[in-house]
Amino acid sequence: MKRFCYRCGALEAQQGPLIQGLCQRCFAEENRLLQAPAELEVTVCGRCGAYLLGKRWHEAERGDTIANAIRATVLSNLKVARLSDAGTKFFYPHEVPELELWVEPKLAERVINVRAKGKVHELQVKPQLDEARIKFMLKRSTCDVCGLKSARHYEAILQVRGKLKKKKSSEVKKMLQRLAMNASKRERNAFIAKVEEQREGFDLYVNPVNLARQMASMLKLEFGAKIKESAKLIGQTRDGRRKFRFSILVRLPSEKD
Ligand SMILES: [Zn+2]
Ligand SMILES: [Zn+2]
Structure with a gap:
């Protein structure tokens, strides 16, 4: 028995295999791809x-x-x-x-x-x-991230301290800024909200806290810095979790002449 398309009557022997009773052309016309x-x-x-x-x-x-x-x-x-x-x-x-x-x-x-x-x-x-x-x-x-940036939001303050010469201090700062740049490529919400000069060093206001911890461990590894972390309860998130602000104090050893 000859099989044919129920829509247009085309013969399977001439037009190729029927799909669910339709010839190739009718099937394509009846079934959208997108x-x-x-x-x-x-x-x-x-x-x-x-x-x-x-x-x-x-x-x-x-x-x-x-x-x-x-x-x-x-x-x-x-x-x-x-x-x-x-x-x-x-x-x-x-x-x-x-x-x-x-x-x-x-x-x-x-x-x-x-x-x-x-x-x-x-x-x-x-x-x-x-x-x-x-x-x-x-x-x-x-x-979301530009919103946090414009609000100068931060999760942690990295306090870098030490009797450093100007040159060394700005070198350290640049290292940390580079680390933040690279982190932001992997994690959109990683950024430095603000930099503040201090008498013996500087403060970086950092998101998220993990980036601040990475910065601290880098300074420990590179310069043998001493690290002290503390957290302060500042409220609750909308879903009821406790919210902290972290301070990480990084003390760099004094430079020898
Ligand atoms: Zn057909
Ligand atoms: Zn944006």
Whole structure:
């Protein structure tokens, strides 16, 4: 018996394997590859370019900050359909390695054109193409970390003390600032909120407390500094945990001439 497509009547022998009773072309027409929202809101921090996905802020990537934020927002809102005998399942684009995807934002028109190439069903001889046009709104906001920075928030004070010459003191400060820079690449909320000169050294106001501890251990390792940490209860977090402010005193040995 000759099998044929129930939609258009094409013969399986001529058009390739039927998928759920449909020829290759009709199957592709009946089953979309992409599931895309009609509209999206793209939220970008006006200060640092970080972008918001769900409830989490992500560090801005190199290059065109807005285009990258749009792309990341699209990728986290786009689903790809995969059909099997068990039914239809939807995946994020990064979960479908063989998918080819183009995301093209048109800033002036406030739309994002998305094109995709992939298979919805494994019996498809060729990958199918799909396109979506998503309207978007660009929203400028202030991210979590920039909010803390502008409030000069800090978890710990690192008090660096010692009878140091000016040159040595600024060398130590630069070392610590470099450490903070590197930490901020791994952890968005790592930063120095403020530097204050003191009579015999300086204070660094640091987030989070772990960064201050790292700084202290570096000075211990490099210069044999003595460390003393103390904590003061300053209140409660919204979820009822106790909140502390830490002071870490780092005493550097005096310089010998
Ligand atoms: Zn057909
Ligand atoms: Zn920011």
